[in-house]
């Protein structure tokens with residue numbers, strides 16, 4: 001042991017909020033690189049659903065598999081990216097169990113930096129998931145009439161919504177005691193919301209009560225907006241509603257996460 | 265000079281349990297201070313309060329002159345905590361973990377990487393620098409955890425049971441680190457369940473039980489306060505021992521312990537010369553003794569005596 005090295009040089013100037021947030025974001029990216037399974041795990045499911053639904057039920061639901069792919073892809077994009085958002089809660093809960101949160105909380109500086117940094121790093125995961133799903137869709141023959149701009153706008157909207165939803169999962173991550181519980185509850189919630197939405201079938205075919213729920217389900221609103229953008233149709237109102245809902249989720253759950261984090 | 269730690273009447277309850285029940289601590293700067301206590305004594309709770317991780321329900325506390333409640337951020341910038349359980353990121357490598365902490369404390373990327381490499385070398389972790397912490401042994405992880413706390417040298421380093429669960433070799437490594445840091449003037453608060461460890465490392469010790477301090481002082485003073493040496497004398501039969509016990513009580517005023525019928529008696533005697541005098545007197549007056557010994561209570565007995573004391577008067 002080289003004793004002289006134990007004490008460092010003089011204390012550096014305090015890190016600002018931007019620098020600490022960037023450092024936490026960098027950590028999130030490093031973790032993603034070390035554990036790429038995170039990404040594959042959540043992307044493989046939606047891709048399988050896309051392929052199976054298109055080729056097994058597509059003909060029955062829409063007449064031809066091509067028509068059904070055209071209908072289904074936007075919803076699968078939404079589903080895939082939102083499933084990725086669950087990981088935000090899983091990671092935070094694991095950090096807390098492992099004492100990493102204690103270490104971060106004992107450091108000086110902006111209190112929300114670890115949370116915001118992690119959420120920023122997540123945007124890379126969301127973008128990667130979106131890209132994988134869109135590319136798969138195009139390979140299967142999806143027609144993106146909205147063009148490059150439409151595809152990028154749709155991906156951006158979904159990523160933005162996933163950001164908002166990730167605050168809900170970080171709240172969940174701090175409220176329950178195990179990472180697998182976060183994973184289980186989060187996935188289940190997304191699957192339920194996605195199945196009772198307009199992702200797989202036209203709500204006009206549904207019984208009244210279910211159709212009523214589908215109509216108020218924010219996932220349906222997001223899917224409407226994403227479809228309009230990908231198909232190159234006017235999307236202003238749909239996008240506006242989806243963004244408003246994303247803002248509302250953030251306004252509720254970001255402060256709640258911050259509060260639970262301070263007390264964990 | 266301001267004190268490193270000053271607490272008065274610190275209380276913290278978890279539901280029914282009073283983890284801290286009026287904890288009073290005074291720790292000077294520049295010392296290694298031991299917080300000694302059995303499982304559940306409240307050591308971790310005390311340390312978490314001091315590191316601003318949880319708020320006390322009652323009482324006041326100052327760390328390096330800063331009020332824990334009002335100046336929490338100032339406390340955080342001068343105190344570093346190595347928790348009882350490792351708090352490094354298992355997915356990242358040792359180097360990445362230390363670099364992250366360096367950046368968070370204000371180092372530039374290059375300075376953070378340099379400091380990480382320096383500490384990894386100093387803690388014999390250079391070979392493992394690029395491996396995920398997941399693959400580290402318990403001892404390596406603990407060293408990395410301590411390294412993470414001194415990336416920027418803190419004014420007060422808090423180590424919560426730094427050697428629990430380590431093998432003797434790793435424990436010796438941690439002891440060397442603590443001594444080296446202390447030698448450079450870092451104030452260290454360390455908790456432990458072992459008096460032996462407090463004795464080896466700490467200049468002063470507070471014995472904590474049921475959330476309050478039951479004894480405080482230098483390790484040797486603590487041992488002396490409980491630990492008068494004891495003289496054991498053995499005779500052939502119980503009658504011989506009983507007669508000798510009477511002599512010791514009447515002639516020397518000693519509090520002799522003698523079980524009726526037993527051939528052995530025990531009396532507290534601090535001074536070996538006095539023991540020799542007593543033994544001389546006994547040989548003169550009584551049937552020949554068959555043996556004698558003079559010993560000190562073990563460290564464990566001291567510890568048990570201090571913490572049992574609290575149990576009888578809750």
Ligand SMILES: Nc1ncnc2c1ncn2[C@@H]1O[C@H](COP(=O)(O)OP(=O)(O)OP(=O)(O)O)[C@@H](O)[C@H]1O
Pocket residue numbers: 278279281282283301302303304305306307308309310348457
């Ligand atoms: N978060 C918590 N919730 C409920 N009870 C707690 C909590 N933390 C500590 N306690 C209780 O408070 C008491 C003191 O615990 P603490 O962890 O401070 O003891 P300790 O001295 O560190 O023990 P050990 O040597 O086992 O680490 C114990 O009875 C413990 O069960």
Ligand SMILES: [Mg+2]
Pocket residue numbers: 307308309348424425
């Ligand atoms: Mg403890």
